[in-house]
Amino acid sequence: MPGGADHRGIRPGVHSADAFAPAAFGRGWPGPVNLDAWVADHFDELVRFRRHVHAHPDLSNHEQPTAGLVAERLRAAGLQPVMLPKGNGLSCDVGSGEHLVALRADLDALPLPDVKDVPYRSTVEGVCHACGHDVHTTVVLGAGLALASLGDALPGRVRLLFQPAEEALPSGSLDIINAGRMAGVQEIFAIHCDPRTLAGQVGLRVGAITAAADFVKVDLSGPGGHTARPHLTVDLVGALARVVSEVPALLSRRVDVRSALSLVWGAVHSGVAPNAIPQTGTVLGSVRCLDHAAWELAPKLIEQLVHQVVAPTGASAVVEYTRGMPPVVNHPHSAGILTQAAVSALGEESVVDTQQSMGGEDYSWYLEHCWGAMARLGVGRPGEALDLHQGSFDVDEKAIGYGVKLLAEAALIALHERVV
Template sequence: MSLESEVDLPGGAVLPGALPDALRAELIAFRRDLHMHPELGNQEFRTTAAIKERLERAGLKPRVLTVGTGLVCDIGVEGEQWDGGPSMLAMRADIDGLPIPDTKSECPYRSTVPDRAHACGHDVHTTVVLGAGLVLAELHKQGLLPRPVRLIFQPAEEVLPGGAADVIKCGALEGVGAIIAVHCDPRVDAGQVGLREGPITSACDRLEIALNGPGGHTARPHLTTDLVTAAARVVTDVPALVGRRFDSRSGLAITWGRVESGHAPNVIPQHAELSGTVRCLDIEAWRQAPDVVVAAIDEIANLYRAKSEINYVRGVPPVVNEPGVTELLRDAMIARRGVDSVVGTEQSLGGEDFSWYLEHVPGAMARLGVRTPGERHVRDLHQGDFDVDESAIKVGVELFTAAALVDGLR
């Protein structure tokens, strides 16, 4: 279906489930409360309790995951738990924050936890799935929910290789036929979502390196291992060397985030540490990356007689949106908010553990616009001043509720 076309629902059906103003205000307050109390991966006890309490007030029966944080909740199935009936449409939210300070000095709902912030929009993702669940629960009571739905509130998305693997082990995908998610995008206007079939994020691994040598005096580097120079050459030469061993279209990129060595200007140190990320657009190149990257590091280190210890931490593969589920999100958004509400989007080099779900069931992730229309300053993700236009919450709820309804009408 082209973006220029309208969605013709069977029988000219009109989608129910508009977000009431009172619930919209409640959801904004809920999001602000989460924003003030961010919790790191696998420590989201307060967040889990808040979600659970609100779902229970709606008459639902959420189940806390056996890992201790996060929860799932079924809507529209017998006994509020899947019994082998029609497959469910799952809606996933990640609930953890980041270990960085909130720098929004004038914001009344800035983080109250030192060096912790919801700087990636997980508070919005959580609120959107909660709001969709509350609306769909009410529609189910009215007999208007055509397909069962599972809400998944996942811990530890920011912790490689991601909490999704633990959620899957807990059985959260049992009975699920498809899964959808949103991710905040500060480069898309609030009121719109960005969609793309195929890869929409990239693979992301973590790289940790220790270099060691005997050390010595800076006056005599020829008698020892010049470890600082060795570390510098690893930083500059390894990305270039690896880049020549992959097709440039794979988009493989090594970027360093930390380099540490030495304490005195006239002493060659005995130890250096480097850490960074390996990101890749292509899944086949990602599968080959550990062997190639490790070999390149060893080659450079050996040139400078440094001993290397390498910890290559596997992260996540790319999120690859399945065409049918992407089309469902497109149909849902257009049916609810019109053709102009959907825009194209590019594959990013960001990593997302939503990809692990897609190893098991078809699914798609949409980019939820959170930029105030007309705003020129972009508050980027993973920055301490990140914030959103809160009208995006209503848009996300409408997208998810419409997806459940449109899917059932197909």
């Protein structure tokens, strides 16, 4: 099978996974209209929906307009969405029965200006969908509507989860979980846009596919003084410089290199005058880690290293460590279903290998509750070199149809194997 998958749809080289291989699914799309035809009939509508969301982005924790738009479309299809208490996210069950799988999307945009010259350019100054959440939302909506068209032929329930605040801490997946929307879910699937993979391809792997992502803040303080007499006070800026340069270097020597535990500073603040030693200073950074065990050790280890580095300077240090999310670890069974769904819906050539990235994704919190996997949905165009979290980011909109087919087929396979 192209892309390196074996006959069961399990990625090789990480797990043998014999016990988790999904059952063969050869029944085809069980509705009166096949999946290809459904997507073709609704493709223009889905593109319009995505463009509207793209043009009207909402920042994290303020997604009420987008959530309301999704709910309106679901109600028009005869479904009954349930809003989160703040109205900035929702869930919606499609079908009925005891067997329940979920599809997840995220609604929020980023505080970045949209620099594209397109008709659907963001109308909100300084805010744009630079990570593809508009596509994620459209794909899960489309997959849900396609599955709803099956009526009684759908062998169970599919819960559509539209979460807020993927780009913020605390993350919006916890809002979904704390609202009880994961209750009864047996398996969950999601996509993430990948501009480095061409539209029509799906990147899959078993095991960790993202990194853990946390934030750290270090506040230093001292008595302050004149730069002509640093020996009479604490050279606070010098102490900050030691934290910035030495803590990441020491950290790399305290964990296995394969864990790739990385601390990178993003902001330093201190002082206002060239001849005055300040009394306070702050440095902010992010922690990334490929390994769950090293991620568990990171808060205590980083705090120890900060105090170790600062002690000789005479400054006082306070470390504030904010947990973000663990790595997304694709379960072999769920990754197998996504692989099988990609082959079934898009063709064998659609499946490509993908690597674990240092990016963080709060989808990982769902995987603390049930099996699941995330696929990288190719959205790239030939010859383009766009990347995520850039104001120029855009997608090949054919990827919307491919994503709908992938997730609808995955949900159907997962439900079918539970009832046979």
